[in-house]
Amino acid sequence: MMNKKLLIYTLTALLSSLFIFGCSRALVENELRFGIEAAQKDLWDEAIFRWQKAALAQPQSASVHNNLAVAYEKKGLWEKAKKEYELALKLDPDNAYIQSNYQNFKRNYELTKENSTNEKK
């Protein structure tokens, strides 16, 4: 009898945590997808708004930080983009898509740095 009760409690707890995790995940997933749709329509401010919301709900999501980085790059916010790419790579270092984005971003970022000679004396 006792064992059966314990089993029911455990299963309820497990299901609840899965449900909560699933809900927060679904929320982030919705914001992510909405942001992607906005970006595809060239509405980058809307995309940034969605992905910032997603980043608040799930700061450990590499996808959110990657997408934010792309949007910041598009808006010419280079330092913010760099920070987000680095964070995304830290969270998911083996992700080939993030690596590819970061390599392309770095080429543009560093090329201009090399060309710009600040001769402050």
Place this chain on the structure above:
Amino acid sequence: MKKNKFALLIALLVLVSCSSPLHWKLKIEMPRRTAIDLAQFQEIIITNFWVKKQTKDINLSQELIDYFKFSLEKNFKGKIVSKEISFNHDDIFSNQDFWKNLAHSSPRALYFTGVASYGQEIRKAILEERRSDRFESPFKAEKKLAERKFYTLNLDLYLIDSTTGDVIYKREFKESKGYRNPNQTAYFAFFDLIQRVKDKLFRIILGGEKIEERYLISD
């Protein structure tokens, strides 16, 4: 039966949670990063250029001023003026006080200045003239003495902030081009070479956009 359904539900939930990420490949017009922000300057002052060498057919400093003035006017909202200065020592470009004092009453301005030289030379070479036949010719390829007229433009460009006197951007350009036509004029060749300088320089100071591929991902 009930237990099986329950296990199936849990398995499904775990599967959905751990599914692999999706990606979208987008072609985006990415802005190019610029070395300087031109928008923070109200005026561009193009000075005469310190000419170290030039051909007799061309007034190099004046041509550079006119060319940059004309090209920048299309891309800069503020005022563009030219100013005559005298270059008396090599380290003038790093002399902050000189540049600060030069524009004491002006709004924040960007000096466009530098050192230029423009020369020409005839280069000779023995070239083998091969026929473009389909089959290998049994005869030897003809050797001819060929001459090319080469023009070289050297430009050390300095962009200086009038408020601090600092050099905020410096670049050395060395552009060279050979012409088969021995009568090619220095004036004509100059515009070929300055166009190359302009393409490189404006990409850096004005930016522009470039289509690039990026991946957007979803968990």
